[in-house]
Amino acid sequence: MADIALLLAAGASSRMRGRDKLMELVDGTPLVARQAALAASVVPHVLVALPPAPHPRHAALDGLDVTRLSLPDSAEGMGGTLRGAVARLPADCTGLLLLLGDLPEITAEDLRAVLAARRTHPQARIWRGATEDGAPGHPILFAPDTFPDFARLSGDAGGQSVIARHRDHLHLVPLPGTRARRDLDTPEDWAAWRDMRSQTP
Template sequence: MTLRPIPHILILAAGASSRMAPRDKLLEQIDGQPLIARSLRIALATGLPVTMALPPDRPDRWRAIEGMGGDRVTVERARDGMAESLKKGLAAIPPDAPVLLLLADLPELETADLLAVAGADPDFIQRGATQSGQPGHPVLLPAWLRPELNLLTGDEGARALFQRHKGQLRLVPLPDNRALTDLDTPEDWARWRALRHQ
């Protein structure tokens, strides 16, 4: 019996967070910890290997996760867009491993959500989704998709690839709105915190 390669988690944390300026959304506090640390913590709790892609010019992000475990890669050309972070991270992960792609700025995801998507059939693209079927994150990327991912450029995410391979895409429903909650502006954060503390 051939053993399947275990999934690796890749956390993308090299974005500019420009809509939050001068604040950095990955350093926003949630339950006493920066969002970037929370994202790394729930990923490490899966027991799967974890790699985080970080920019070279945000030392506060590096400090926020110091000593937490997992691997780090520096995305020297992070300003060129998300594709650079994705390709740099993928280069640090075994080529035959499925990759669970996790954006570092999703504040409602839990370890159980990551395990639900990572544990789905790795021969298919698996996307976290709402109960009503709206696709979101995280996303399990099969090893066979790797060559096409490495051709992405600029701020191009994998959305075009998901459309191209929609016959090989499956949705994994997650509780509430966890798969979609993404807070990009100070106003988004204020609304979210107000609702959370009602």
Template sequence: MTSRPPLAGLVLAAGAGARFGGPKALARRADGTPWLAIAVDLLRGGGCDPVLVALGAGADEAAPLVPPDAVVVLVEDWARGLSATLRAGLGAVRVDAVVVMPVDTPDADPRAVRRIIAGAREEPRTALVQATYGGAPGHPALIGRDHFPALISGLTEDRGAGAYLARHGAATVECGDLWSGADIDVRPRGEDSGTR
């Protein structure tokens, strides 16, 4: 029996969080748990190793919130939007595939990560797999290394990998039975940005 090649996890956490009221990399649950720690644990619990965390806005304050077993990737041009964050994160991946998850999904379930990894079958290097929620595309998404050059070259403005995944027929895995699939754009009551 052969073992599966290593799969990285990538937490996208470099944005300024304008609608949220501050960088989401600094957000915490009501109990004080940083969203960054939740996202790293989610990817690790789903089977990713190593886990990378892309930081930009608020990076100096956010870096201490990153668990020590994760790798911080600094996004120098984070103000250019999601495309810059994804470009920097993919550029730091050294294994066959990466599972991408934004930091603003603290209610996500690690079983969703495991499902999309299973959806990559035996060839993660060429795979494209995306979670869906009631048929609508969402996170996490798995991107095989063979797709990195074309995806990176096509990234523009504040756009992520969604259009690329759709254009290239990403396999989909329904995860709506595990959690809502919703990201958080407005700060929930009782949670803060960690900037007090």
């Protein structure tokens, strides 16, 4: 088997006032499709956690070699999504690369950098993308021996308790700028980001 990427795309975009942030266009492509294609270009197996069908995010993934997951656990929040998804991983999965759906600046090079850190820092059990000044962000690679800890997750805290449990074996991977943490949660965030991009040579 090989590594598996999990794209978290089951959230409700509650701060977007009726718009879906994961369907916002980035270079002409819905963000959820961009993120899924990005993961598929680096990792051989990609799971995408989605709201129950029918939902526009499902159709946005048409043509991509990814596996759609609609998990009842997602109703609890991110912790439930992670618990349900990790429970479905095959026993021979060599690593779980966790990617948030709403980080529009993450690149394939960033994913590769986090994966490469496993070779350069093999003593770690979690390899986490960070800003260039060291603030922790995403993506995050989890070693298989952390997977049992996901069974304890609940609510919307995500995998923070898993990371805390293995904090002595956490390695941060600095990525350029702030793209490991730049998420866009409101229409104003999107407008400001697009304005910034339009002014960048």
